[in-house]
Structure formats: structure tokens, C-alpha cells
Amino acid sequence: MQKPFIFGTAVKDDYFIGREKEILRLRANFENGINTILMSPRRLGKTSLVNKVRSTISTDKILIIYMDIFSCRSEYEFYNKFSEEILHQTESRFDEWKHLVTDFMLRLTPKVSFKIDPTNEYSVSLGISPKTHKPEEILQLPETIAQKKGVHIIICIDEFQQIGEFEDSLTIQRRMRTVWQHQQNVSYCLFGNQKHLMENLFLKSSYPFYKFGDLIHLDVIPTETWIPYIQNRFEQNGKHITAERITQLCTAVENQSSYVQHLAWLTLLNTEQETTEQELQTAINELLDETSNVFIEQTSRLTEYQLNFLKAILADIHNDFGHGAIRNEYNLGSYSNIARIKTTLLERELITARKDGIYIADPVLKEWLIRMIG
Numbered sequence: 001m002q003k004p005f006i007f008g009t010a011v012k013d014d015y016f017i018g019r020e021k022e023i024l025r026l027r028a029n030f031e032n033g034i035n036t037i038l039m040s041p042r043r044l045g046k047t048s049l050v051n052k053v054r055s056t057i058s059t060d061k062i063l064i065i066y067m068d069i070f071s072c073r074s075e076y077e078f079y080n081k082f083s084e085e086i087l088h089q090t091e092s093r094f095d096e097w098k099h100l101v102t103d104f105m106l107r108l109t110p111k112v113s114f115k116i117d118p119t120n121e122y123s124v125s126l127g128i129s130p131k132t133h134k135p136e137e138i139l140q141l142p143e144t145i146a147q148k149k150g151v152h153i154i155i156c157i158d159e160f161q162q163i164g165e166f167e168d169s170l171t172i173q174r175r176m177r178t179v180w181q182h183q184q185n186v187s188y189c190l191f192g193n194q195k196h197l198m199e200n201l202f203l204k205s206s207y208p209f210y211k212f213g214d215l216i217h218l219d220v221i222p223t224e225t226w227i228p229y230i231q232n233r234f235e236q237n238g239k240h241i242t243a244e245r246i247t248q249l250c251t252a253v254e255n256q257s258s259y260v261q262h263l264a265w266l267t268l269l270n271t272e273q274e275t276t277e278q279e280l281q282t283a284i285n286e287l288l289d290e291t292s293n294v295f296i297e298q299t300s301r302l303t304e305y306q307l308n309f310l311k312a313i314l315a316d317i318h319n320d321f322g323h324g325a326i327r328n329e330y331n332l333g334s335y336s337n338i339a340r341i342k343t344t345l346l347e348r349e350l351i352t353a354r355k356d357g358i359y360i361a362d363p364v365l366k367e368w369l370i371r372m373i374g
């Protein structure tokens with residue numbers, strides 16, 4: 001039986017909707033060797049979008065490599081992942097890439113281990129270390145392979161914000177940029193979560209990755225795109241939901257992709273025939289229940305000042321927190337205190353800075369906070 005809705009993992013096929021413009025733009029970047037930086041809050045659809053574009057490009061001239069570096073905690077952990085994925089995804093057979101980059105491999109011989117499973121898939125562990133390779137050599141590996149194979153390689157790095165967390169991160173970023181910007185046959189698509197970390201990497205003019213490529217801010221999927229998708233899934237399950245009710249549903253979670261699919265699923269479960277106001281409300285309550293553990297964890301160690309700051313936002317204050325009347329009414333402390341509160345809450349991803357001010361980052365967290373402290 002086909003699941004009606006998917007949330008939490010990247011989506012494809014007929015679970016993937018909309019994004020026509022972004023697909024065209026990203027595709028054009030891929031086909032023309034333009035570097036891309038893709039940013040959005042988490043679970044809006046970055047991974048799904050990149051996968052989608054990957055799946056639409058089918059020429060021998062372009063080779064797309066995808067890697068997720070979420071688990072990398074240091075420079076060399078990253079280099080190992082980087083080379084393993086590149087080697088693995090450029091040649092399906094171990095002996096082939098062994099020849100492709102003989103010199104690169106030679107120095108690893110005692111360390112390389114690889115497993116071949118019955119379907120002839122293999123996994124490699126290279127054991128690269130500062131003793132075996134200089135960073136520049138590793139960063140240059142895709143260009144070497146692209147030249148030898150006569151292809152253009154696109155390297156997609158998911159959860160790229162991790163780089164900003166490495167020790168001595170700026171030096172590492174400088175190394176990457178220096179090597180990567182001269183490559184003729186390789187381009188990069190760097191994307192990740194945690195807005196403030198990504199912005200630190202890419203939007204600060206003194207930082208190495210500033211203006212590295214085309215910057216795409218992924219927006220939410222609009223309600224009119226969700227309506228036919230959700231209505232279809234309901235029909236397939238013998239239920240109905242009106243466009244108005246779907247609009248309400250989308251608004252309740254500010255159109256955040258993963259939440260829309262999650263809430264649509266809970267709503268479907270609660271619907272007897274045609275979704276009523278009450279049934280949608282029950283589904284929203286269930287969504288809050290299901291997510292509350294995470295929110296309790298996220299907010300349990302907040303100080304009184306930090307909670308006060310959140311209360312101000314819930315009261316629709318998004319700017320001028322330092323204004324005397326606001327500072328007093330919400331008891332936010334001194335100017336420097338307010339700056340500290342902001343930084344901490346941004347780092348913990350409880351709040352987010354939009355063009356017109358500071359907001360609660362997550363729509364379900366916002367609803368939860370209204371019930372707890374609002």
C-alpha cells in the first residue's frame with residue numbers, strides 16, 4: 001500500500017511537488033558549471049530539490065556526486081568522506097578508479113579497506129591522514145578525475161554548515177576556496193540547514209566563501225501547489241478536504257514542507273468523510289503532542305530573560321527590542337543583554353532573523369510556546 005504522505009526524509013517521484021522555477025535555475029547552474037549555494041530553514045526541501053535536479057540530468061558529459069557531511073567533525077574526516085564519495089560515485093568498480101588515480105591511491109595502500117557485497121557494491125574506507133595527503137591534493141582530486149575522464153563533475157555537499165563548526169574553520173574554508181575556484185571541470189552545489197551558520201559561511205564579505213556562487217534562498221511551497229496534491233491523496237483514500245481547509249492547514253504550519261505533509265497525514269487519519277474544522281484542530285493538537293518532546297528539550301534550559309524575549313515575539317514584537325518601553329514591559333535587561341539573548345536563541349535555532357525582524361523559527365514551536373508561556 002502506497003503511503004499517502006511522506007515527511008522527514010527527502011521526497012521524490014509523485015511525492016515531490018512544485019519547485020518548477022528552482023529546478024530550472026539549479027539545472028541551468030549544473031549544466032553551465034556555475035557554483036550554487038542553496039539555503040533554507042531545515043525540512044523545507046533542499047535535499048529533495050537537489051535529488052530531483054540530479055535525476056533529470058542524464059548525459060555522459062556531466063557526473064553528479066552527492067555527499068552528506070553531517071557526521072564529519074573535523075577537517076580530515078571531511079577529506080576522507082570527500083574522497084570516498086568521489087571515488088565511489090565516479091567509478092562503479094574498485095579496480096577502475098584504482099587506476100584512475102594511481103598516485104593518490106598508492107600512498108594509501110596499507111590503509112584502504114573495501115567491502116564488496118553480493119550485488120557487487122563496494123564501500124571504501126581510505127584512511128587518509130595528514131601523513132598521507134596534503135589538503136590541497138584531496139581538494140584537487142575531483143578536477144584530476146574530471147580531466148582524465150573528460151567529464152564535468154558537480155559535487156553536491158549536503159549539511160555543508162558543518163564546515164563552520166570545525167576547529168580552525170576559517171583556514172579550512174580558505175583552502176577549499178583557493179583550490180576550488182581554479183577548477184575548470186568541477187563545480188559545487190553547497191547546501192545546508194541552520195540559517196545562521198550558513199549565512200556566516202556565505203554572506204560575510206570577509207569570509208572565504210563570500211560570493212562563491214549563485215545564492216538560492218529556497219522559499220516555502222505555496223498553498224495553491226499543495227491543494228491539488230493533498231486533495232488527490234484524500235480522494236485516493238476515499239476522503240474529501242476542501243481547498244479552504246487545506247489553506248487553513250498550510251497556514252497553521254506556515255507552509256513548511258515537512259509539517260504540511262505531516263499535518264495532512266494526521267488530518268487524513270482524523271477525517272471521517274470531509275474534513276471538518278474540529279477534525280483539523282484535533283490533527284493540529286496531535287502534531288503538537290508529537291513534537292512537544294523536542295520542544296521541551298529545546299526550551300528546558302532557557303533563562304528568564306530568554307523566555308521574556310520569546311514572549312515579546314509572541315506578542316508580535318519583531319523589532320526594536322532595545323526600545324525603552326519594550327525593554328521594561330518584557331524585562332529584557334540591558335542592551336548588551338538583549339544582544340546576547342538574540343545570539344543564543346539564533347544559535348539554538350529557536351528564533352530566526354527575517355528581512356522585517358525576528359520571528360520564532362518554527363511554526364509548531366510557536367504554537368506550542370503560545371500554549372505554554374503566551
Ligand SMILES: Nc1ncnc2c1ncn2[C@@H]1O[C@H](COP(=O)(O)OP(=O)(O)O)[C@@H](O)[C@H]1O
Binds near residue numbers: 015042044047259
Ligand atoms: N518538493 C516537495 N514536495 C513535497 N514535499 C516536500 C518537498 N520538499 C520537501 N518536502 C517535505 O519536506 C520534508 C523534508 O524535505 P528535505 O528535502 O529533507 O528538506 P531539507 O533537506 O531542506 O531539510 C520531506 O520529507 C517532505 O515531507
Ligand SMILES: [Mg+2]
Binds near residue numbers: 046047048158
Ligand atoms: Mg536535507
